[in-house]
Structures are given as structure tokens and as C-alpha cells.
Amino acid sequence: MTANPLNGPAQDPRLDALLRQLNAAQARNIGFPAAVDIDYRNMAPLLAHLLNNVGDPDADPTHPNHSKDLEREVLAFLAGLFRAPERWWGYITSGGSESNLYALYLARSRYPDGVIYHSTASHYSVPKAAHLLGMTTVLVDTQPNGEIDYDQLARLVRWHRDRPAIVVANIGTTMTEAIDDVGQIRAALDRIGITRRYIHSDAALAGIPLALADDPPGFDFADGADSICVSGHKFLGTPLPCSAVIAPRRHTAHLDQLVAYTGCADGTITGSRNGHAAVMMWSAIRRYGREGLRARTYEGRDLAAYTCRRLEEIGWPSWRNPEAMTVVLRTPPPAVLKRWPLPTSGSWSHVICMPGVSRIQIDQFLNSIANAVLPHNFPNLEGAYRR
Numbered sequence: 001m002t003a004n005p006l007n008g009p010a011q012d013p014r015l016d017a018l019l020r021q022l023n024a025a026q027a028r029n030i031g032f033p034a035a036v037d038i039d040y041r042n043m044a045p046l047l048a049h050l051l052n053n054v055g056d057p058d059a060d061p062t063h064p065n066h067s068k069d070l071e072r073e074v075l076a077f078l079a080g081l082f083r084a085p086e087r088w089w090g091y092i093t094s095g096g097s098e099s100n101l102y103a104l105y106l107a108r109s110r111y112p113d114g115v116i117y118h119s120t121a122s123h124y125s126v127p128k129a130a131h132l133l134g135m136t137t138v139l140v141d142t143q144p145n146g147e148i149d150y151d152q153l154a155r156l157v158r159w160h161r162d163r164p165a166i167v168v169a170n171i172g173t174t175m176t177e178a179i180d181d182v183g184q185i186r187a188a189l190d191r192i193g194i195t196r197r198y199i200h201s202d203a204a205l206a207g208i209p210l211a212l213a214d215d216p217p218g219f220d221f222a223d224g225a226d227s228i229c230v231s232g233h234k235f236l237g238t239p240l241p242c243s244a245v246i247a248p249r250r251h252t253a254h255l256d257q258l259v260a261y262t263g264c265a266d267g268t269i270t271g272s273r274n275g276h277a278a279v280m281m282w283s284a285i286r287r288y289g290r291e292g293l294r295a296r297t298y299e300g301r302d303l304a305a306y307t308c309r310r311l312e313e314i315g316w317p318s319w320r321n322p323e324a325m326t327v328v329l330r331t332p333p334p335a336v337l338k339r340w341p342l343p344t345s346g347s348w349s350h351v352i353c354m355p356g357v358s359r360i361q362i363d364q365f366l367n368s369i370a371n372a373v374l375p376h377n378f379p380n381l382e383g384a385y386r387r
């Protein structure tokens with residue numbers, strides 16, 4: 001029997017093979033937004049137990065297998081980070097898609113005849129949620145950096161000014177990590193005199209790093225958001241996909257329905273919910289705290305700035321939004337992409353310097369671009385870039 005790197009005997013050669021495949025892929029995984037610096041393996045003993053945080057996090061269920069006390073702490077931490085009003089509510093969802101669905105469900109319940117405006121750079125879960133909810137959507141173009149075009153938003157809202165406006169602000173778009181400024185969205189709505197409005201900040205990727213950085217752009221509750229979601233498997237790198245969604249209590253209270261069988265109100269989209277994900281988010285927050293998470297933010301940004309500088313030296317077109325961990329670059333040649341899988345849209349790809357991505361990995365990647373394109377000019381790049 002082969003040894004299992006997670007200690008203990010292997011259960012199945014297929015699982016060993018999967019683990020080997022994942023370990024091997026990690027060395028060249030610089031394109032996808034999952035932090036890899038937090039080791040969650042001390043959670044393994046909890047896998048011996050079901051953790052089902054069914055329904056409302058505020059009420060402990062009749063069954064003992066849950067982690068709702070830790071879930072409540074995670075939500076309180078995030079509510080504080082996002083400057084929520086005194087009375088807020090939220091829960092840990094299965095991922096960003098469910099969080100966006102829940103947020104738009106809240107918006108629809110407040111404004112059943114509302115029109116959803118979102119940019120062409122919004123995540124595909126936004127139009128999907130609108131479709132599931134049977135809501136009208138209007139697509140808004142972006143500026144070249146991926147940020148919503150505020151003037152076009154204002155023009156489109158004017159056309160439908162008899163209906164409430166529900167705007168999704170992308171707080172870190174999937175391809176370029178662009179930030180839609182909630183202050184500018186509000187100003188656009190003010191110009192047209194739209195008072196019946198709801199703004200959802202989809203901060204799946206960048207919510208935590210932005211909230212902890214100096215001088216963040218406006219995206220949180222104090223800036224005018226009505227709901228905010230943030231993913232656990234992105235910046236916190238939880239090995240289980242999950243997300244948190246938070247909104248003022250006044251938007252959520254009327255949706256609660258007590259279920260006698262579980263002992264909890266049913267205000268969540270799914271009934272049974274993943275209690276291990278809540279423990280993992282709690283563990284990351286507990287271990288790092290605000291200062292540790294902030295340090296991780298700047299590590300990612302600094303590495304992204306370094307990547308941009310080096311790409312410029314090589315002469316490979318690239319750019320990055322201010323403060324982003326994402327570096328957008330001209331799509332590398334196929335031979336490079338084969339070794340370094342990167343998300344690609346048209347002729348642009350991106351690298352994301354999530355916490356845990358190392359300078360050595362970036363140097364190796366730059367080396368393969370330089371070697372593929374300019375083999376004679378950069379014969380020994382890897383050594384030159386290594387610290």
C-alpha cells in the first residue's frame with residue numbers, strides 16, 4: 001500500500017492519483033483565484049462528523065451536528081469589515097453564485113418590478129440568477145479597464161426611469177479585477193432622480209483585501225451597498241467552495257419562515273448548508289486576524305506589481321488595475337499555456353498573484369514566455385530573476 005501524504009494509509013489508488021495530480025498542478029497554478037498559503041489540514045478530524053448548518057445561522061438547530069456559533073463569528077467579522085449597519089443578517093452559502101442569487105432575490109422582494117443593470121464584465125452567475133428569478137436585465141458596457149461605464153449606466157437607467165434600478169457592482173471582475181465604484185453608481189442614479197434603488201456589491205474576489213487596504217474604493221455598506229458577498233475559497237483559500245452574503249436586516253427579515261422540524265427560520269436559499277466551510281473560514285480569520293489578512297493583501301499586490309514590471313522588461317504587453325492582484329497580459333504562445341494554464345478571453349489572459357503564489361513561480365513563468373518568444377535575448381532569465 002502506498003503512503004498517503006495526508007498521513008494514514010491510502011484508501012484507494014484513484015484517490016492517490018488525484019492527490020498526486022493536484023500536488024503537481026499546484027506548482028503552475030497562477031491563473032486561478034484561490035489562495036494556497038493557508039494549511040487547513042488540521043481540520044481533518046472534523047471530517048469524522050457531519051456539520052449541517054441548516055437554515056438561519058442565528059438559531060441553533062435541533063440537531064447537534066452544526067458549527068453555527070463559528071458561522072456567526074465569521075459573519076460578524078465580515079459585517080464589521082464591510083461597515084454593516086447595526087442590524088444586519090447573512091449566511092454562508094455554497095459559493096458566489098448562490099450569494100448573487102440570494103442578493104438579487106432580496107432586491108426582487110424589495111422591488112418586484114426592478115430592472116437589473118450589470119456590466120458585460122459581471123460574472124455569469126449574475127444573468128443566471130436574474131433568469132432564475134424571472135427578472136429583466138440590462139447589460140452595460142465597460143471601460144477599457146473592465147470597470148462599468150457610469151455614463152452609459154445613467155443613460156440606460158434613464159430609459160427605464162419609471163422602474164426601480166437594481167445595480168450589480170463588480171468588486172473585482174473575474175478577468176481584470178476591475179472595481180465598479182458604488183459612489184459613482186449612486187451619483188449616476190442621483191442624476192436621473194432614481195430613489196427606488198438597490199445596489200449589490202459582488203465582492204467574491206476582492207472584498208476582504210479591499211476592505212483591509214489603505215484608501216479602498218467605495219464598495220461597502222457605508223458607501224451605499226445594500227448587500228455584499230465575498231467568497232471563502234478565493235482570498236481565504238478554503239479547500240471547500242463557499243461564500244458569505246450579508247445585508248441589512250430590513251432587507252431580509254420578511255423572508256424568514258420558521259420550520260418546526262429544524263427549529264430554525266428558513267431564510268436561506270438552500271436548506272442544509274456546509275458547516276465545515278464555516279469552520280474553515282473561521283479558522284483563517286482566527287489565525288490571521290485583520291493584520292495578517294492585510295499583510296497577505298499587500299504580498300499579493302506587490303507580487304503583481306513585480307510581475308507587471310518584469311513583463312514590461314521582457315516587452316510582453318501587460319497591465320493591471322491599481323491595487324489588483326490580477327495582471328492582465330497578452331495571451332502567451334500555446335506552448336507556454338500548455339504548461340501554465342491561464343484563463344483567456346480573446347487575446348488577453350491573466351495571472352493572479354493570490355497569497356501563496358511565489359516569486360519563484362512567477363520567475364519560472366516569465367522565463368517560459370521569454371524563452372518561447374525571444375530565446376536568444378533571454379538565455380538565462382530564470383537565474384537573473386531569482387532572489
Ligand SMILES: Cc1ncc(COP(=O)(O)O)c(C=O)c1O
Nearest residue numbers: 095096097123125172174202204
Ligand atoms: C466576481 C465573481 N462573482 C461570482 C463568482 C461565482 O462564484 P462561484 O463559482 O463560487 O459560484 C465568481 C467566480 O469566479 C466571481 O469571480
